[in-house]
Amino acid sequence: xxxxxxxxxxxxxxxxxxxxxxxxxxxxxxxxxxLAGELEVTGRTLHRLISQRxxxxxxxxxxxxxxxxxxxxxxxxxxxxxxxxxxxxYPRIAWIALVSLGEAGGGAGPxxxxxxxxxxxxxxxGAGGMGAASAGAADAGSAAEAGVAGTxxxxxxxxxxAGGVRMLVEVPEGGGExxxxxxxxxxxxxxxxxxxxxxxxxxxxLLAKRAQAPSDAALVFGIDAAxxxxxxxxxxxxxxxxxxxxxxxxxxxGDDVLGAxxxxxxxxxxxxxxxxxxxxxxxxxxxxxxxxALLPLRSLLGFAVLAGLASFALMFALRQRAAAxxxxxxxxxxxxxxxxxxxxxxxxxxxxxxxxxxxASGIAHELTQPLTAVLSRSQAALRLAGAEKPDLGMIxxxxxxxxxxxxxxxxxxxRMRDYASNKAPExxxxxxxxxxxxxxALTAADLERRGVKLELDLAVEAPEAVVDPIEMEQVLHNLIxxxxxxxxxxxxxxxxxxxxxxxxxxxxxxxxxDNGPGIAPDVLPKLFVPFFTTKADxxxxxxxxxxxxxxxxxxxxxxxxxAVGGARFVITLPRAKSRNAEAMSGRxxx
Amino acid sequence: xxxxxxxLIDDDEAVREALAFLLGTYGISVExxxxxQTFLAHVxxxxxxxxxxxxxxxxxSGLQLYQRLAERGIDWPxxxxxxxxxxxxxxxxxxxxxxDFLTKPVDGEVLVEALQQGFSSLDxxxxxxxxxxxxxxxxxxxxxxxxxxxxxxxxxxxAASLEVSARTIDAHRAKIAxxxxxxxxxxxxxxxxxxGA
Numbered sequence: 001x002x003x004x005x006x007x008x009x010x011x012x013x014x015x016x017x018x019x020x021x022x023x024x025x026x027x028x029x030x031x032x033x034x035l036a037g038e039l040e041v042t043g044r045t046l047h048r049l050i051s052q053r054x055x056x057x058x059x060x061x062x063x064x065x066x067x068x069x070x071x072x073x074x075x076x077x078x079x080x081x082x083x084x085x086x087x088x089x090y091p092r093i094a095w096i097a098l099v100s101l102g103e104a105g106g107g108a109g110p111x112x113x114x115x116x117x118x119x120x121x122x123x124x125x126g127a128g129g130m131g132a133a134s135a136g137a138a139d140a141g142s143a144a145e146a147g148v149a150g151t152x153x154x155x156x157x158x159x160x161x162a163g164g165v166r167m168l169v170e171v172p173e174g175g176g177e178x179x180x181x182x183x184x185x186x187x188x189x190x191x192x193x194x195x196x197x198x199x200x201x202x203x204x205x206l207l208a209k210r211a212q213a214p215s216d217a218a219l220v221f222g223i224d225a226a227x228x229x230x231x232x233x234x235x236x237x238x239x240x241x242x243x244x245x246x247x248x249x250x251x252x253x254g255d256d257v258l259g260a261x262x263x264x265x266x267x268x269x270x271x272x273x274x275x276x277x278x279x280x281x282x283x284x285x286x287x288x289x290x291x292x293a294l295l296p297l298r299s300l301l302g303f304a305v306l307a308g309l310a311s312f313a314l315m316f317a318l319r320q321r322a323a324a325x326x327x328x329x330x331x332x333x334x335x336x337x338x339x340x341x342x343x344x345x346x347x348x349x350x351x352x353x354x355x356x357x358x359x360a361s362g363i364a365h366e367l368t369q370p371l372t373a374v375l376s377r378s379q380a381a382l383r384l385a386g387a388e389k390p391d392l393g394m395i396x397x398x399x400x401x402x403x404x405x406x407x408x409x410x411x412x413x414x415r416m417r418d419y420a421s422n423k424a425p426e427x428x429x430x431x432x433x434x435x436x437x438x439x440x441a442l443t444a445a446d447l448e449r450r451g452v453k454l455e456l457d458l459a460v461e462a463p464e465a466v467v468d469p470i471e472m473e474q475v476l477h478n479l480i481x482x483x484x485x486x487x488x489x490x491x492x493x494x495x496x497x498x499x500x501x502x503x504x505x506x507x508x509x510x511x512x513x514d515n516g517p518g519i520a521p522d523v524l525p526k527l528f529v530p531f532f533t534t535k536a537d538x539x540x541x542x543x544x545x546x547x548x549x550x551x552x553x554x555x556x557x558x559x560x561x562x563a564v565g566g567a568r569f570v571i572t573l574p575r576a577k578s579r580n581a582e583a584m585s586g587r588x589x590x
Numbered sequence: 591x592x593x594x595x596x597x598l599i600d601d602d603e604a605v606r607e608a609l610a611f612l613l614g615t616y617g618i619s620v621e622x623x624x625x626x627q628t629f630l631a632h633v634x635x636x637x638x639x640x641x642x643x644x645x646x647x648x649x650x651s652g653l654q655l656y657q658r659l660a661e662r663g664i665d666w667p668x669x670x671x672x673x674x675x676x677x678x679x680x681x682x683x684x685x686x687x688x689x690d691f692l693t694k695p696v697d698g699e700v701l702v703e704a705l706q707q708g709f710s711s712l713d714x715x716x717x718x719x720x721x722x723x724x725x726x727x728x729x730x731x732x733x734x735x736x737x738x739x740x741x742x743x744x745x746x747x748x749a750a751s752l753e754v755s756a757r758t759i760d761a762h763r764a765k766i767a768x769x770x771x772x773x774x775x776x777x778x779x780x781x782x783x784x785x786g787a
Contacts, residue, residue, distance in 0.1 A: 373608035379698035
């Protein structure tokens with residue numbers, strides 16, 4: 001009862017856990033893919049945005065360069081105006097400068113170096129420098145070379161190159177960068193190409209573009225990397241970095257990325273070089289994968305509840321099915337029992353009919369006696385009546401005896417009818433002595449013929465039990481017949497069968513014993529087994545049937561050998577305590 | 591009253607009484623016994639009769655009784671009555687020499703008829719027994735002479751055949767008449783034939 005249910009409970013739990021695990025794995029996988037995909041998309045979007053803006057810078061630089069080169073001398077006022085408007089509209093372009101890289105004198109490096117050192121405030125005389133720049137443009141190449149040599153030559157060289165960069169226009173004023181270290185690098189740039197350079201300021205990088213030859217001017221943009229992206233464009237969940245040659249320009253770790261990512265998954269990574277600006281700026285995006293992102297607690301809990309419910313439902317269904325099967329089984333068993341009982345009743349009837357055949361000769365003899373007497377006496381009476389002087393006294397006497405004999409025959413027929421009838425068993429309080437007497441009446445003739453004496457020892461208290469009298473008669477008949485067969489087979493001279501009824505406590509007992517050879521020890525345990533028989537022509541059903549019939553009325557039947565020898569069968573039945581007289585008369589009238 | 595007694599042996603008292611009552615109305619005298627043993631103890635050879643015996647009785651059956659009587663030289667006609675017409679039992683009974691075999695319930699007329707035949711049979715049996723007893727008294731020579739007389743030979747012819755004188759033959763014939771208790775040649779011949787049968 002408990003085992004199938006606990007099994008189903010365990011099964012339900014296992015199913016639940018398995019479903020949960022599968023869901024977790026699936027959830028992690030899909031979350032990872034989703035988050036990585038998200039990162040990729042965001043990365044590409046950001047990259048496009050930044051690249052577009054880089055292209056804008058390019059365009060601005062180109063137009064400014066064009067403006068500076070358009071006239072001679074350069075319309076610096078107009079340039080400044082444009083610069084100012086650019087800076088105003090594009091906050092990320094933090095600083096714009098137009099510088100002259102050339103040295104008009106074209107003097108030796110160390111000389112210019114000295115001049116550069118002195119020109120700490122040289123910017124103030126920009127206009128003059130401009131002219132000089134134009135003049136010395138032809139020499140710019142060598143001068144640049146000298147500058148580079150100066151830069152390369154060490155710390156003193158750097159100081160010496162300062163003089164090689166002359167500020168022409170600067171917006172905003174004083175937001176400047178120290179371009180001296182970059183002079184060589186910028187000078188090396190191809191004209192028309194934009195170079196990307198590190199800035200001395202944090203989070204800023206420089207874009208430089210040289211004017212067309214023969215000008216030695218260069219335009220420099222200082223770009224604030226942090227403003228390359230609008231705040232709302234930055235993904236809060238990702239770690240965004242912009243680097244220039246490995247140097248960090250921008251590092252935004254993201255706000256709500258708390259704690260470390262789950263260690264068991266490779267966090268997604270995105271990186272791409274920003275197009276259009278010398279391809280040296282690298283955009284990288286990283287996303288930590290915290291467990292709760294991979295495995296959202298709420299959906300996990302939701303799933304757990306759902307899976308739990310499903311498991312419970314499954315378990316419930318299984319249990320229902322088991323219960324249904326069980327009740328079906330119970331129904332089938334009950335049906336089988338009913339069928340069995342029906343069959344047993346039929347078998348009992350068949351067995352009785354069969355026994356009737358065996359009894360027939362005895363009963364026929366028993367029945368023909370009263371018939372013979374009646375016929376003879378009737379014929380005698382007829383003769384008397386036909387005489388000249390009929391003796392009425394004799395005739396009356398003869399008829400009286402006839403009536404008595406006819407009744408005797410009728411009783412015998414009634415016994416036969418009852419015994420052979422196929423009535424459903426009807427257990428009722430019955431007097432055992434009456435039952436014994438009935439079966440004795442039926443079997444007496446047969447036993448007499450076979451030379452077996454019947455001894456009765458019936459209890460004076462008239463024991464009663466709730467039994468079907470016909471079935472109990474059949475049980476006794478079987479036992480008596482078996483005993484008679486055994487006695488006959490053994491050739492016992494003084495063959496006797498004794499039947500006793502007695503009351504023992506709450507039980508009543510019927511004992512059937514004989515003075516035959518008894519039951520062999522190896523036969524004893526198999527005695528009540530169906531189809532077990534020691535008789536050549538036996539079916540082996542008699543005692544099995546007896547047992548069934550006795551147990552049907554809560555009794556038991558035991559076989560053994562009496563101490564004085566011979567077989568002894570004891571039927572024990574629960575004693576019924578009802579009014580004897582009623583049961584007795586009921587048996588006889590019915 | 592019948593010439594002979596009827597002995598009725600049946601274990602059922604009602605049957606005994608009823609049959610005795612019925613046979614009484616025919617004027618047949620019946621003596622009843624409840625079991626074969628009692629009858630065997632009381633039977634008197636000097637009072638021959640016809641037996642009516644129930645075939646199926648406890649301890650000793652009707653057939654066994656018949657055989658035990660035969661062992662004692664009592665071969666009275668016996669009518670077997672039985673509760674059921676068992677063919678095998680019937681055949682056995684007739685083989686044993688039973689007079690008749692009737693099934694119960696027995697019709698009075700049929701039983702009386704069987705008894706009448708039994709009486710006749712008993713008559714002839716008794717006559718034969720008597721004839722044999724008489725002839726047993728004759729000497730061998732007297733028996734020889736009686737046989738020739740029975741063939742219808744005259745004394746002279748018998749004397750010639752036996753190569754004795756006719757007077758000797760006459761003396762034999764006188765002795766025969768004396769021993770058989772009759773001088774009637776016809777009666778002497780009848781006795782001789784009876785005994786020879």
